[in-house]
Amino acid sequence: MAPLKHLEKENPIIDVSFRDFCSSHGILTVEDFLLHDLYELAAFAERQKNADRLKEGITLLISLIELQCRPLLNGMELLEDLQCNKHTLSTGDKGADSLLQNGLREGQLTELVGPSSSGKTQFCMQAAASVAEKHVGGVLYIDTGNSFSARRIAQYICSSSDAALVQKVMSRISCHTVFDIYTMFDTLQCLEVTLKSQGQMNVNEYRLRLLVVDSISSLITPILGGSGSQGRALMVAIGYLLKKLAHEHNIAILVTNHTVAAGEDGKTKPALGETWKSIPHVRLMLSREHNNNNCTISILKHTSMPSGQTVKTMTLKDN
Missing domain, CATH: 3.40.50.300 (P-loop containing nucleotide triphosphate hydrolases)
Known part of the structure; x- marks a missing residue:
């Protein structure tokens, strides 16, 4: 399972602050993130002082995961x-x-x-x-x-x-x-x-x-x-x-x-x-x-x- 820290080099927004927020909810890896209720996570982020940056990190992580998904193919x-x-x-x-x-x-x-x-x-x-x-x-x-x-x-x-x-x-x-x-x-x-x-x-x-x-x-x-x-x-x-x-x-x-x-x-x-x-x-x-x-x-x-x-x-x- 890929730790979130491995993503920081190419995605600076996934920094120590973002990872600490995630770890406080038991999220240490990409798989943990996928298993978590993202609506609940976003709601918790709203209550933090750095809410905008945390929500940006959540959105970025979702987009990175979506990039790994296969494109849709038609029947032919x-x-x-x-x-x-x-x-x-x-x-x-x-x-x-x-x-x-x-x-x-x-x-x-x-x-x-x-x-x-x-x-x-x-x-x-x-x-x-x-x-x-x-x-x-x-x-x-x-x-x-x-x-x-x-x-x-x-x-x-x-x-x-x-x-x-x-x-x-x-x-x-x-x-x-x-x-x-x-x-x-x-x-x-x-x-x-x-x-x-x-x-x-x-x-x-x-x-x-x-x-x-x-x-x-x-x-x-x-x-x-x-x-x-x-x-x-x-x-x-x-x-x-x-x-x-x-x-x-x-x-x-x-x-x-x-x-x-x-x-x-x-x-x-x-x-x-x-x-x-x-x-x-x-x-x-x-x-x-x-x-x-x-x-x-x-x-x-x-x-x-x-x-x-x-x-x-x-x-x-x-x-």
Whole structure:
């Protein structure tokens, strides 16, 4: 999260006096500002001796935030962007690719839901290997539970007997370990800066094409306790940032989520609740059959396909 102090260099009105006023209302970062009731904040500013300057600072901060918002696009522009820039990326699994109409779509956030040991991490690593090899693209794998295995990913590379090819493909995959939501914000904001600078310099070699977060629920669940709204607001903010990166930089984003009990009948549902439900473009449920290692993927939500479609997919070798 960007501290307000970082804005002062280019915007002198966001000075110590303005930041002190904001901090007295619990506002230390841009995200805090967005979560606050701005009408209430402006009303408090009216009562101060330097009211005009404080209100000018509030107005400036709002305008700076609005500048970061995407411009409105009409239907034809969106269709052209989809056809020209939003390609599909193979997951490395024929069944999953068939279900998803050729794979993960760039510009979209796909969520893979499943209980523990259902194969979510294996699916993510197989997709990472597939994108790095078949699409000659860069992959960023954000690991929140020490589950990343370079050896396992190497096993998914088709010509794994070719050591030179394995080394080349593996060099396109980067892993970053993150254990809390605030580090996640920092990681994604640094990534956004890097992607923008690469775009300005026309750096296309091994362009980042897939971002994996395994698992998003491990970061969000700890902040959702209690009756306060801050945890939900942070959850929505991280979802928005992921979708923003996907759309603006033509990245396919794959996140994993666990399941929770839905009632006394033993059924389960995706974790993180109704607020998170609206964030992913695509939601998939991964389940592992009893008495064997076969897996099934079903569509819970999709932008262009009906829910309920199911396919038999990969066979797990182990947990």
